[in-house]
Amino acid sequence: MEIKFEQVNYTYNLRTPLAKKVLNDISLIIPANKINGIVGPVGSGKTTMMELINGLIFPTRGIVTVGNYTIKKAIKGKQLNKLRFDVGIVFQFPEEQFFNITVKEEIIFALQHYQYHLKEIDDRINKALQMVGLNETFLDRNPFNLSGGEKRKVAIASILVFNPKVIILDEPTVGLDYNSKKKLIQLIKKLRKNYHKTIIICTHDVDMLYQIADNIIVINKGNIIIDGPKEEVFSKEELLKANGVGLPKILTFVNKARNNKGINLVNCTDIKDLIKDVYRNV
Amino acid sequence: MFSYTFGRYYPVNSEFHKMNPFVKLICTFIFLVLVFSTNDQVVLMIFMITTVLTMLLTNVPLYYYLKVIYNLKILILFIVGINYYLGVPFDTIVIMVTKVILGVLYSMVFLFTTKLNDITYALNLLLKPLVIIRVPVKKIVFSISLALNFISTIFLQAEKILKSQASRGIDYRYSNIGGKITALSAMLTPMFVLTLRRADAIADAMEVRLYDYNTKRTSYIARTYHFFDLFMILIHLAIFVMAFWKEWLLSVI
Numbered sequence: 001m002e003i004k005f006e007q008v009n010y011t012y013n014l015r016t017p018l019a020k021k022v023l024n025d026i027s028l029i030i031p032a033n034k035i036n037g038i039v040g041p042v043g044s045g046k047t048t049m050m051e052l053i054n055g056l057i058f059p060t061r062g063i064v065t066v067g068n069y070t071i072k073k074a075i076k077g078k079q080l081n082k083l084r085f086d087v088g089i090v091f092q093f094p095e096e097q098f099f100n101i102t103v104k105e106e107i108i109f110a111l112q113h114y115q116y117h118l119k120e121i122d123d124r125i126n127k128a129l130q131m132v133g134l135n136e137t138f139l140d141r142n143p144f145n146l147s148g149g150e151k152r153k154v155a156i157a158s159i160l161v162f163n164p165k166v167i168i169l170d171e172p173t174v175g176l177d178y179n180s181k182k183k184l185i186q187l188i189k190k191l192r193k194n195y196h197k198t199i200i201i202c203t204h205d206v207d208m209l210y211q212i213a214d215n216i217i218v219i220n221k222g223n224i225i226i227d228g229p230k231e232e233v234f235s236k237e238e239l240l241k242a243n244g245v246g247l248p249k250i251l252t253f254v255n256k257a258r259n260n261k262g263i264n265l266v267n268c269t270d271i272k273d274l275i276k277d278v279y280r281n282v
Numbered sequence: 283m284f285s286y287t288f289g290r291y292y293p294v295n296s297e298f299h300k301m302n303p304f305v306k307l308i309c310t311f312i313f314l315v316l317v318f319s320t321n322d323q324v325v326l327m328i329f330m331i332t333t334v335l336t337m338l339l340t341n342v343p344l345y346y347y348l349k350v351i352y353n354l355k356i357l358i359l360f361i362v363g364i365n366y367y368l369g370v371p372f373d374t375i376v377i378m379v380t381k382v383i384l385g386v387l388y389s390m391v392f393l394f395t396t397k398l399n400d401i402t403y404a405l406n407l408l409l410k411p412l413v414i415i416r417v418p419v420k421k422i423v424f425s426i427s428l429a430l431n432f433i434s435t436i437f438l439q440a441e442k443i444l445k446s447q448a449s450r451g452i453d454y455r456y457s458n459i460g461g462k463i464t465a466l467s468a469m470l471t472p473m474f475v476l477t478l479r480r481a482d483a484i485a486d487a488m489e490v491r492l493y494d495y496n497t498k499r500t501s502y503i504a505r506t507y508h509f510f511d512l513f514m515i516l517i518h519l520a521i522f523v524m525a526f527w528k529e530w531l532l533s534v535i
Contacts, residue, residue: 015343017293054449081451089449096439097446099472110450113464144475158450 001067001086001165001198003030003053008062010048010222022048024222025062030215032165035192035199037209037230040219041244046202047092049219050168053200054089055080066166085110088159089168093175094151095144103146104139107158128157131195132187149180156187166198167191173205185212210234210248211269218245250274292394296341297510303400304407305511310392311408312518316525317384325525326380332521333387342394350390351383358382402427403505424495428484432477439476443469 010023022045030036038046051057052064055071064071069083091097100106107128111121129135132153138146143154152172159167169188173181189212191197203209209216209230216233218225220243226233234240234251241247247255250271257263257278265277293299298306317329337347358379365375396404405426409419444454447465454465 051445056445056448080453080456084449084451084453091442091446091449096442096476099443099446099468101471109447109468110452113452113461144472162451 002032002065003067003166003198003200004028004063004065005030005049005052006063006065008052008059008064010045010052010057011060012048014060022222023052023059026219026222026224028217028224028227030198030200030217032198033192033196034214035188035201035212036215036217037213038200038202038217038219039204039206039209039245040225042204044219044244045222046219047170050089050170050200050202053166053168054087055083056089085162086164087166087168088162088164090152090155090159090170090172092171094155097155098143098151101142102139103141103143103154106143106154107139107161109158110162124161124163128161131160131191132157133183147180148175149177149183152176152180152184153187160191164197166200168200168202170202171204172201173203173208181208188212206234206246207248207250210250218243220244290393291397292340292342292346294341296339296395298336298340298391298395300508300510301395301514302505302507302511303396303404304505305507305515306392306396307401307404307408309514309518310388312522313388314385316522317381317388320525321374321377323377326377326384328521328524329384330380333384333391336391337387340391340395346394347387347390350386354382354386398427398430399503400505401430403501432481435480436473436477439473439480440469443472 005026005028007025007027008023009025011019011021013019038049040046052059053066055075058071058073066087098106100109107125108121134153172184185208188199192199213230216230217227225243226239234247237247254265257265263281265281268274361379362375402423406423409423413419452461452465454462
């Protein structure tokens with residue numbers, strides 16, 4: 001599902017003394033079936049873009065198109081719900097988005113409301129749990145008492161249960177330990193490769209994005225600075241630094257090896273490949 | 283998602299914003315007592331004019347006041363319905379609804395023009411005389427100020443949960459009554475859990491910063507009285523006197 005922003009503006013608290021413009025005439029295309037990363041400093045408009053795609057807020061001016069849906073104030077009721085079933089969103093702190101007392105209730109919340117057959121609900125729960133790597137023993141547990149990584153998985157499962165075509169993840173690696181982060185990265189890769197989902201990740205974690213993303217969008221002060229394939233975006237070091245985005249550690253190492261020691265290492269996304277290349281060259 | 287009109291401070295420049303919060307609270311208190319104690323249509327008309335003038339002087343767009351009244355539509359319909367069912371005459375129902383609307387509007391004038399800290403200060407001064415009869419005013423005001431500070435936390439939390447529900451196809455804004463009830467009832471448990479956790483975190487944060495409840499505290503901001511404060515209190519006292527001399531007022535009109 002392709003997502004298109006055409007000269008989109010968004011202002012919070014419009015027509016009040018607290019009005020704050022967060023998006024300025026942004027135009028871009030987020031391609032389908034790819035992992036797209038949105039990076040930028042705090043307050044640059046990443047979360048606003050994400051909420052626009054899900055129809056949680058509507059553009060002050062301009063058009064946002066998600067597949068066949070056009071997001072504007074007139075989109076309401078059934079049409080809006082159809083959009084929400086096609087675009088799943090996992091917020092930054094899963095704990096703050098839970099509102100049920102068992103994992104099962106949390107996962108089936110939307111399906112139950114739309115009166116799905118019990119058998120279909122069970123099938124979907126099992127599939128969602130399988131996709132995120134949780135087992136059935138979690139179903140009766142309280143989501144508020146799970147670990148950070150497990151909470152994140154339950155949040156993703158509660159989205160996957162209605163099989164969306166687009167999955168948006170807001171700061172998915174915040175507060176996760178090394179192993180949970182690694183498993184989450186594997187899950188995102190699997191969702192794209194095996195289930196052909198369009199994935200959008202808003203994050204400050206450029207190392208993670210360099211590892212998994214196909215495209216990168218850099219946003220600062222409500223303007224799109226650059227967007228394109230990750231190799232192209234991360235080759236513009238000066239531009240990125242000027243807009244508060246650092247380079248991934250692997251790339252910094254490769255650049256330093258080339259500039260300081262004249263060693264040409266291959267631009268690889270995985271640390272293991274980099275180590276092999278270092279051994280080959282040194 | 284939530285509207286701006288939940289009685290939040292509206293930061294513009296007006297004489298009402300500059301008023302001493304204690305005087306403003308006294309004026310609001312006098313006005314509310316008068317509005318709810320009179321049934322006279324002429325006096326209510328005078329109150330209505332006073333309220334509209336006050337609203338205009340606050341420089342807060344009238345749209346925000348109207349939105350508050352619009353949000354009260356269910357309450358108003360309930361008052362009308364129950365009184366109609368009990369056989370209360372129509373003009374009495376109109377007076378009743380007018381009194382509720384005027385009360386809410388005047389309270390909004392106070393809330394739109396007064397910051398949270400100023401409300402606490404005003405309450406502290408208002409309740410201070412009760413110290414004589416050994417009422418723990420300090421404790422009460424401290425609890426009220428913490429509770430008031432919590433309102434924004436609770437609304438933020440509620441907004442996050444409603445957004446989470448909306449992203450999963452149950453949008454409170456556009457749902458029917460069933461959807462609205464589902465959304466709100468599902469919100470209660472996490473609100474309770476998360477608010478208690480937040481309260482615990484705040485208590486710990488205050489403790490590690492050596493907050494001692496029994497220590498005497500000073501006020502960081504010195505609040506003064508101006509001519510407009512005197513003017514407003516005189517106007518309200520005048521209305522107070524006039525309302526109590528209703529017959530005299532009616533004979534004059």
